[in-house]
Amino acid sequence: MKVLYVCAELFPFLKTGGLADVGAGLPPALRALGCDVRILMPAFPAIARAAASTRLVSLLPDGPMPWGRAPALPATDVALATLPGLALPLYLVQSPALYERPGNPYLGPDGKEWGDNALRFAALGWAAATLGQGLDPDWVPDVIHCHDWHTGLAPAYVRAFADAGRAAPSTVFTIHNLAYQGLFPAAVFPQLGLPAACFDVDGLEFFGQVSFMKAAITYADRITTVSPTYAREILSEPQGCGLDGLLRQRANLLSGVLNGVDYQVWSPATAVLLATHYDLDTLANKSLAKRALQTELGLEQRANALVFGVVSRLTEQKGLHLLPPLMAELVQRGGQLALLGQGDAALEQAFVDAAIQYPGQVGVRIGYDEATAHAIVAGADVILVPSAFEPCGLTQLYGLRYGTLPLVRRVGGLADTVVDCTLENLDDGSATGFVFDDSGGQGLSSALRRAFVLFRRPDEWAAVQRRGMGLRFDWLASARHYVAMYQSLRAGAKSGVSTSFRRV
Ligand code: ADP
Ligand code: GLC
Helix, strand or coil, X not given: CEEEEECCCECCCECCCHHHHHHHHHHHHHHHCCCEEEEEEECCHHHHHHCEEEEEEEECCCCEECCEECCCCCCCEEEEEECCCCCCCEEEEECHHHHCCCCCCCECCCCCECCCHHHHHHHHHHHHHHHCCCCCCCCCCCEEEEECHHHCXXXXXXXXXXXXXXXXXXXXXXXXXXXXXXXXXXXXXXXXXXXXXXXXXXXXXXXXXXXXXXXXXXXXXXXXXXCHHHHHHCCCCCCCCCCHHHHHHCHHHEEECCXXXXXXXCCCCCCCCCCCCCCHHHHHHHHHHHHHHHHHCCCCCCCCCEEEEEEEEECHHHCHHHCHHHHHHHHHCCEEEEEEEEECHHHHHHHHHHHHHXXXXXXXXXXXXXXXXXXXXXXXXXXEECCCCCCCCCHHHHHHHCCCEEEEECCHHHHHHCCECCHHHHHHCCCCEEEECCCCHHHHHHHHHHHHHHHCCHHHHHHHHHHHHHCCCEHHHHHHHHHHXXXXXXXXXXXXXXXXXXXX
């Protein structure tokens, strides 16, 4: 089974969030299960710099297509490359005019979206679909697995080829975050090279705009998201983000497959980025990691301080605006906060102010840094993830492996992966962290308080740590679900049974 894995981020080369971690973890697991996997990405500067032995495959087709015209792209080609440490081949979409720019994959250095993002990511979708048509005659995918809106036009182009009578691969689209939809003015539509009929309420038109996310949900053969609970939540408002009606119509094709963890990167016994190592049998050494973290972030060296850690994008999604108003209480109870994050300027400022107000008790680092992320997940006692919504969430999974109890809101993947320290769960040994429901500050405040109470009972605390550290969220387990999905799609394609959606 040949699988083309299409994405915009890949750890450790280019990362703004968990999407990159998934790109690093899932394809090798698919390969371990026997899939012949290749990754397709734009040649963003960070990727192009690291790529080696690049060999040109082909220019992307332009000009007339059976339904009209190809997308109106500047000269763009696809090359085959390798990346250091990556065992899988990588196709790069190369287009200096589209990708050779500073900033992250989506935003310029000024924090604003690039004005031509529709074309930049249409090129990615077009490259995927044309690889599906034999752009590289040596390797033609059976399945194209697309991730997030950046890849959303791939299923639409694949469908255009199929409707024109061409043999086409099956498509799977994974939603990592429905809140980011890739919405563009209707004026870009003629440049995208899609059949005119696609700009329709039954296609990718969304309240007069072009929606890459809607295109993918409409045209993919299967839709997945990254946890079972989020798969249910997006079927209604508010998590449905205006697409819940369409998702309900396609619910028979939608499923939730929980993400995994790359334990080669995230294990307290071996993590390369960690100065102090420990594991279940040397758990006492976690206190050294705590001391190192306190030193690094300018916190008072108190072994008995309950240290709360945050490693996060600072956006509304993450619910962290609830935290600054609770700082006085947290510090007064003897707690400390170690935070690493960047994003919303007002939130950044609120945490910087808290660090000034509570010197030695609140340590804040604004920015992005992998080593500090490990230092916090290892050195903190509790990892805070009070998200308003969370499709999967990875930091709570890292916390579990590091004996750092997750304190989370009961949403999405957080609800699926953390078991609350209720008396019953403590009694039967299933508890792994603290879970609250309320979206205001009260639920978080009570959960913080419960963490302080359990912390005063070291034996029970250690039992909860051990339970979490023993759990495994293996990529192989997730990959098995995807492989079964690919196989059922191909079996359907061979038997001529259409697996795609028919509107009734
Ligand atoms: P999301 O993808 O919504 O940001 P996830 O929990 O899935 O949330 O993944 C976040 C990933 O990004 C984790 O690997 C986390 O360690 C990392 N991360 C987030 N913020 C930072 C930061 N400021 N510095 C380093 N790593 C970060
Ligand atoms: C998104 C989600 C996050 C998820 C990640 C990887 O960024 O916000 O919850 O863990 O994708 O799937």
